[in-house]
Amino acid sequence: xxxxxxxxxxxxxxxxxxxxxxxxxxxxxxxxxxxxxxxxxxxxxxxxxxxxxxxxxxxxxxxxxxxxxxxxxxxxxxxxxxxxxxxxxxxxxxxxxxxxxxxxxxxxxxxxxxxxxxxxxxxxxxxxxxxxxxxxxxxxxxxxxxxxxxxxxxxxxxxxxxxxxxxxxxxxxxxxxxxxxxxxxxxxxxxxxxxxxxxxxxxxxxxxxxxxxxxxxxxxxxxxxxxxxxxxxxxxxxxxxxxxxxxxxxxxxxxxxxxxxxxxxxxxxxxxxxxxxxxxxxxxxxxxxxxxxxxxxxxxxxxxxxxxxxxxxxxxxxxxxxxxxxxxxxxxxxxxxxxxxxxxxxxxxxxxxxxxxxxxxxxxxxxxxxxxxxxxxxxxxxxxxxxxxxxx
Numbered sequence: 001x002x003x004x005x006x007x008x009x010x011x012x013x014x015x016x017x018x019x020x021x022x023x024x025x026x027x028x029x030x031x032x033x034x035x036x037x038x039x040x041x042x043x044x045x046x047x048x049x050x051x052x053x054x055x056x057x058x059x060x061x062x063x064x065x066x067x068x069x070x071x072x073x074x075x076x077x078x079x080x081x082x083x084x085x086x087x088x089x090x091x092x093x094x095x096x097x098x099x100x101x102x103x104x105x106x107x108x109x110x111x112x113x114x115x116x117x118x119x120x121x122x123x124x125x126x127x128x129x130x131x132x133x134x135x136x137x138x139x140x141x142x143x144x145x146x147x148x149x150x151x152x153x154x155x156x157x158x159x160x161x162x163x164x165x166x167x168x169x170x171x172x173x174x175x176x177x178x179x180x181x182x183x184x185x186x187x188x189x190x191x192x193x194x195x196x197x198x199x200x201x202x203x204x205x206x207x208x209x210x211x212x213x214x215x216x217x218x219x220x221x222x223x224x225x226x227x228x229x230x231x232x233x234x235x236x237x238x239x240x241x242x243x244x245x246x247x248x249x250x251x252x253x254x255x256x257x258x259x260x261x262x263x264x265x266x267x268x269x270x271x272x273x274x275x276x277x278x279x280x281x282x283x284x285x286x287x288x289x290x291x292x293x294x295x296x297x298x299x300x301x302x303x304x305x306x307x308x309x310x311x312x313x314x315x316x317x318x319x320x321x322x323x324x325x326x327x328x329x330x331x332x333x334x335x336x337x338x339x340x341x342x343x344x345x346x347x348x349x350x351x352x353x354x355x356x357x358x359x360x361x362x363x364x365x366x367x368x369x370x371x372x373x374x375x376x377x378x379x380x381x382x383x384x385x386x387x388x389x390x391x392x
Contacts, residue, residue, distance in 0.1 A: 247301025266349025283314025
């Protein structure tokens with residue numbers, strides 16, 4: 001048995017070196033990622049029937065190159081049986097909100113079960129025969145980014161079916177701050193599963209611990225959870241993700257602006273979907289007082305962008321300095337320059353905000369300082385709870 005274990009591990013590392021598919025330079029040492037620390041979880045998988053919850057970001061890094069976690073495990077005779085994929089699909093190219101069905105991965109021949117659409121939680125039949133699940137997805141640290149909602153349902157399903165879950169921890173690109181209103185109970189949804197602020201400042205592993213510890217799973221269930229920590233991680237570092245975590249977050253700037261600009265998804269303002277500057281520009285066809293302009297078009301990842309084929313005028317935010325808090329000035333300005341204010345907010349704004357108050361505060365002409373003051377006490381309470389689950 002010891003000889004077989006040694007052969008498994010040796011083969012695994014050789015494959016990382018010779019069969020990699022991607023190459024990117026990083027400011028963070030990728031060798032310290034949870035996925036890379038195979039010595040901490042490979043033993044758990046040998047001889048087990050494994051399900052992988054992952055997407056295109058589920059990568060292992062070695063000597064400047066990447067290989068997908070699924071490919072690595074299969075090549076070392078780990079018995080991977082199924083893949084479970086979140087919003088945007090296993091290869092990460094589906095539109096935001098696009099319903100994705102089950103299919104087969106062309107490369108591996110494995111069944112892919114979609115966890116976005118009508119089936120957001122693995123059911124007993126889909127988990128049948130599995131001994132263990134591995135969750136490895138790059139998150140961006142916001143309440144409305146649905147990968148943490150998928151994490152919740154995977155944990156719940158694992159707990160209900162007595163299956164262990166291993167979470168391979170990854171950096172949070174927005175992990176250097178906490179900000180935003182706490183989600184109200186009445187506004188629970190897939191873009192707001194838990195009573196947390198918009199920016200929670202936790203890694204995906206820390207967040208899994210919070211879901212368990214706060215009793216957020218159905219019937220107060222507790223998931224048999226193992227977190228593979230990163231080595232020497234500092235949440236204040238600037239982390240540049242090697243691949244875009246979803247189709248409309250193409251770079252570090254868009255990820256940093258995302259917590260502030262996603263609120264515009266609940267308005268009549270475009271945030272650049274249908275352009276090559278997603279979540280880096282804002283605009284509306286009626287804002288002709290601005291010199292900057294762009295025209296959203298149908299493209300992969302944004303088949304039906306807001307204001308499709310219509311010229312929009314607005315603000316280019318690509319040169320904005322790195323944010324360490326949510327910027328409300330842009331949405332306050334946008335509301336003020338909009339002529340028909342009755343058409344500014346759309347149905348989903350309150351769900352994204354997580355409360356009913358922010359819409360009212362904007363309409364009442366509250367300043368950014370006044371609005372943020374209303375969040376202060378709740379954020380401090382959240383930070384105290386959050387501190388129990390921090391690993392770094």
